[in-house]
Amino acid sequence: MAPRFNPAPGWPGAPEGWLPYEGWVPDPSWPPAPVGWQLVVDDQATSGMNGFANRIRSATQDFTARSSSEASALEGAPGVLWSAKGQPLTGIGGGRYRLTATTLFFERGTLTTNAQQVPTNQLFDIDLRQSLTQKTRGVGDVVVHVQRASRVEQVILNDVPSPREAVNIINEVANQARISAHTMANTRHFTSHPAPAVPASPPEAVPPMTTAPDAIEQLTKLGQLRDAGILTEDEFAQKKADILARM
Structure with a gap:
């Protein structure tokens, strides 16, 4: 069993065989190591369950940090009317949601991502579902019904912060989108009537030439x-x- 340096996500690799010495600290420009990250691991251990757990923890921490950063960036993105990141009790695996005037985007997954988008004019009956535990944490589930071509689909935005505000915003945007779609569908385009033709003035009668009778x-x-x-x-x-x- 040989100890090995285990750099945190985002750190550069070290020369083979190098190990942190007493008093060594990472470069301040490197991203902070996830909580509980082991800088020195055993090769045999990392090939077993402990190593697998470390990799899972690393991916989860990296995903959480990236999702938080993306959610913050989306708040000021042009066209985004509302955005949020789910805050489950476990602290990991929360969905990412954002709303524009035309589309509701939602992504789920930690190691793999399932991303979907729904036109806002297909949204209706947006409700709040909140357990006592969620209420104390200031989060809730936003239940959105989607009118598909042949069925009604239910989408749940889990553990959304300030859920009542989210329900109000999504409801308002969806209502405006439905009104716009209805107006456009019922708008008739008329071809402009041509200007009435002005009758041409009859040619001025030319008086017959008066000639002598003979x-x-x-x-x-x-x-x-x-x-x-x-x-x-x-x-x-x-x-x-x-x-x-x-x-």
Whole structure:
């Protein structure tokens, strides 16, 4: 059996065979080791149940720290109206929940994660279920009913802090989402009516050209008057021009 250095999650590996010496402290920039973490372990022990337990504890502590950090970050994330992390009595394995105007997200699991999302317009009948123990701890279960295409599904957000506030927020968001979906489904899109055609003005009637009833006859008579000496050549030419202009 040989002792071995067992670095905590997030620590760099040590050279083979290196062991912490008396007075050694980890670098302050490294993440803190989980509570109860063994820095020196036995190779044979780690291959048995003790080693398995250490790995489980390490994964759980790392998951818990990561989930808390993610939940805090989500509170200020754009579009997130509400977020929470379940706080079970054991302190591990709580779900992570967040709500936007369109979607409710929920994740569960410690070593494996089961993540789902539900449109908020499918949520209805959000209730609070709280045991006496949960009440003293300030947590409760938020029961959400989801209207699927062919069935109603029940989703439980376990051990949610300030559960009554969570129920009110989810109810309000779901109600607004249903109203918006209903309004959109019943909105009719009308094509705009074309502007009434303005009737074109009829073309202005062109008065018929007034012509002499018999221009040729007038010109003949005009020539006779000139030949008879009644009209001078100038008068004849002027009258002729008048007759031709009216044709």
